[in-house]
Amino acid sequence: MAATARSTTPEDITSPVRELVIPDPSSSVRWHEHDWPHPLARWHYHPEVEVHLIRESSGTVMAGDWAGPFGPGHLSLMGSFLPHNWISHRDDSAVVRNRDAVLQFDQERFFAAAGTLPELEALRPLLEAAARGIEFTGRTAVQGAAAMEAVNGTFGLRRLATVAELLAVLAESPESERRYLDSRGGTYRLDASEAEVFNRALGYITEHLEGRMLVPEVAEAVGLSRDAFSRLFAKATGVGFNRTVTRMRLTEACRLLRGTDLPVSDICYRVGFTNLSNFNRHFRATTGTTPSRYRRIDQL
Missing domain, CATH: 2.60.120.10 (Jelly Rolls)
Structure with missing residues (x-):
């Protein structure tokens, strides 16, 4: 598929x-x-x-x-x-x-x-x-x-x-x-201008998920300094930029494992991980199983 x-x-x-x-x-x-x-x-x-x-x-x-x-x-x-x-x-x-x-x-x-x-x-x-x-x-x-x-x-x-x-x-x-779902259970209040920037950042990340993702690059894309962007992302998500990007990559990997026949190694690089062992480690930590087993369980 x-x-x-x-x-x-x-x-x-x-x-x-x-x-x-x-x-x-x-x-x-x-x-x-x-x-x-x-x-x-x-x-x-x-x-x-x-x-x-x-x-x-x-x-x-x-x-x-x-x-x-x-x-x-x-x-x-x-x-x-x-x-x-x-x-x-x-x-x-x-x-x-x-x-x-x-x-x-x-x-x-x-x-x-x-x-x-x-x-x-x-x-x-x-x-x-x-x-x-x-x-x-x-x-x-x-x-x-x-x-x-x-x-x-x-x-x-x-x-x-x-x-x-x-x-x-x-x-x-x-x-x-x-x-x-949320680990904090607290309030996340962004004003309208902050939310507009955050939504543009999410869109940029989604479009470029399979590439290398650096804070300065995304910050520049939405018109913020690195420090201002990092503060905004932490305020909006509670976990910061790197963990949010990793979660989005793993979510996309789960979708590809369920909906395609792509090899696990191809999926690893397609969602932006640079080596298979790192991908497997993050995947197991998040889902409790390996990518291959995740696919087999979904097919049962």
Whole structure:
């Protein structure tokens, strides 16, 4: 199988970090869907908690200092003010229709309502854990995706009931079907100009992933000094430039291992590693297994 081409357009990489979520006066939640690329599909944050379902395509999900792979059926919960983005790997001409289904709500309204509706207290541990971002797997992901789709087209009490069912599935999920993403669980606040520069940097890295990646080169590409760029990247990701680039390279390697028949050695150099032993060491440290075994497990 041939490797899939990958590209990032200007629309992918320029955006203020703060997304303004317009509340629906007739509902306590906001449900919508959108294509990819789309103005909403960027590195951003908002005060609202977000349940996010990816219906089609695969790529890289970023949440705080986390970067990892996603595919169809990827279900996650992003906490208040946790920056996040899903970057699909695609051909230049491809548009993924209705890739994303999104449910957003103000967690403080739910906490306040728990004063008179004590059943809502069961959501508190889930929403507090969402500060790190949670990726759901297994049965929870399947049931949660179905519950997420059921919200679409509902109104009034029916919508409230379907949202309650979705949140119950997530709140009752076992730890074995949760992956906590961001290591800090803190706030990442970039102003609009910082976010615009950071998004341009991500776009540059994505375009040049298989080449040698140096801080001065990327800093120059986005118009910053080396020191200013390093400070910005640490503020935005919590782990800095080198670890973020390594994670993005490993995420792309996982995609190629799953979706192509390229030899492991070819994938190593294609994603920017300069020698196979270094690639294998980083891959094992991140995934817990070797590239060859990762491919065999995925094919089972």
